[in-house]
Structure formats: C-alpha cells, structure tokens
Amino acid sequence: MPASDALRPTGPAATLVVGVLGGIASGKSLVATTLAGPMGVVIDADTLAHEVLASPEVSGLVAQAFGSWALGPDGSPDRAALARIVFSDPDRRRLLEGWIHPRVRANIRARLAEARLGGVPVAVLDVPLLLEHDDGHGLARECDALVFVDAALEDRDLRAVRDRGWPPGDVARRERAQLPLDRKRDRADHVLSNDGSREDLARAAAGLRAELLAADR
Ligand SMILES: CC(C)(COP(=O)(O)OP(=O)(O)OC[C@H]1O[C@@H](n2cnc3c(N)ncnc32)[C@H](O)[C@@H]1O)[C@@H](O)C(=O)NCCC(=O)NCCS
Ligand SMILES: Nc1ncnc2c1ncn2[C@@H]1O[C@H](COP(=O)(O)OP(=O)(O)OP(=O)(O)O)[C@@H](O)[C@H]1O
Secondary structure, eight states: OOHHHHTSOOSOOOOEEEEEEESTTSSHHHHHHHHHTTTOEEEEHHHHHHHHHHSHHHHHHHHHHHOGGGBOTTSSBOHHHHHHHHTTOHHHHHHHHHHHHHHHHHHHHHHHHHHHHTTOSEEEEEOTTTTTTHHHHOTGGGOSEEEEEEOOHHHHHHHHHHHHOOOTTHHHHHHTTSOOHHHHHHHOSEEEEOSSOHHHHHHHHHHHHHHHHHHHO
C-alpha cells in the first residue's frame, strides 16, 4: 500500500446534505423522502416544530401569553386557531417563533450530527424557513445541494384545502411571511417541476438523487 493511502481517513463516507426549498404544499415532502432513499434520513422541521409546540414547556408559554383561544379542548395548543392569528399578526408570530425555533434548531443539529456520525449516505433537510433564518442557524450553508420544488400557486392552494382542510388563500397568506419564491428558486442548484402526477415527481427526484450521489463520489 502506498504511504499516502495509509494516511487516508478510513471512517464512514461523508453524508450528502441536501436542502429542499419550495412553496407551501409544492411536494417537498415527497421529494425529500425520495432524495433520502432507503438508507437516508429526512429531517422534517414542521414535525419537529409540532412536537416542540405540544411540549409542556412551550404549551405553557402559549397558554400564558395568548390565553384560552389558543388552546384546544384537551388544553394543548390548537394549531388551526394559532395559524388564523399568527399569519396576520407578525408580533405574535415572532413570539411563537421565539419559543419554537431555538428548540427545533437544536434538534435539527443533533439529528444531522447523528446522521454524520452514523455514516448515513444522505440527509435531507425539509426545513421551510431554511433560507429565511440562515443567518441564525447556518443550515443552508451546510447543504451540499439545494433543490427547489416548483408548483403553481393555484394547485398548491387546492391541495392544501383538499388534503389539510386549510381555508382557501391560506397558502399565499402564509407565504407572505416567507422569502419570495423567485428568490428561493434563484438560490437553488436544481429545480424539479411538480406539474404532473406524484409518480412523475418521484421519478424526477429519484433521477436527481442518482445524479447527486454520482457527483459526490
Ligand atoms: C402556526 C402553526 C401552529 C400552524 O400549524 P399548522 O399545522 O397549520 O402548519 P404547519 O406547522 O404544518 O406549517 C405548514 C407550513 O406553514 C408555513 N409556516 C409555518 N410557520 C411559519 C412561520 N413562522 N413563518 C412562515 N411560514 C410558516 C411553512 O411553510 C410550513 O411548512 C405552526 O406552523 C407553528 O407553530 N409555526 C411556528 C413555528 C415555525 O416557524 N414552524 C416552521 C418550521 S420551524
Ligand atoms: N403532483 C401531485 N398531484 C396531486 N397531489 C399532489 C402532487 N404533489 C403533491 N401532492 C399532494 O399535495 C399535498 C402537499 O404535498 P407535500 O405535503 O409533499 O408538500 P410540502 O411542500 O411538503 O408541504 P409543506 O410546505 O406544508 O411542507 C400532499 O397532500 C400531497 O400528497
């Protein structure tokens, strides 16, 4: 064995970190799962945020600051009621973010570190505010690739109404609290169009996964 080979690190291969960007209900979850593949992990910030919101600590803060309108019959935060208020009241939204974001960030960092330590081949960050708060968490800068999922606003709003029971127009209302979509698209290294079926999108994402892994070798 040449002496230089003996000096090469022999640990597990580096984890490819991919960030998924796109509008609300554009198909990011399907893309994230496909990009991760069977051995990869998806780090889903919305799910982590739901867990943090439901924790006794943050539930208590919500109850104390917002009062009974923000709680459901079981005493835990009512996400639909909170959404109605916080997306039209930036001060309350920032208050809620101040309780949730630091806890979610710590959780994302821990999961990413665990993936790297375990030699997981692909870690996908499905983090809706990945670019908005990058100054604070720096996660976008850690991504090896950023992928934007493109879908028309009308389709996305119809899906959010159909699949989540959101009021019509809520997608656009929430997106007013986010970086404009063309800025996100401009930052992406790859764009996947979700203007066909779910199967079309999954096929395109699988093709991109193969491309990213080949380029990473
Ligand atoms: C307001 C809440 C209770 C509404 O819950 P709901 O189940 O209706 O929506 P969910 O959490 O699944 O979010 C769906 C989408 O709304 C958008 N969204 C959520 N929070 C925010 C926010 N603070 N700013 C901008 N967009 C947001 C994102 O695109 C997200 O993917 C919830 O979104 C929340 O707690 N938001 C604050 C925490 C946060 O910023 N979460 C985003 C990921 S960390
Ligand atoms: N091509 C498609 N045809 C029909 N329905 C679709 C298509 N793509 C996604 N959907 C549906 O639209 C909804 C939104 O998709 P998904 O949850 O993947 O979006 P998302 O971008 O992850 O959402 P969020 O912004 O809330 O995280 C889901 O119910 C999904 O099954």
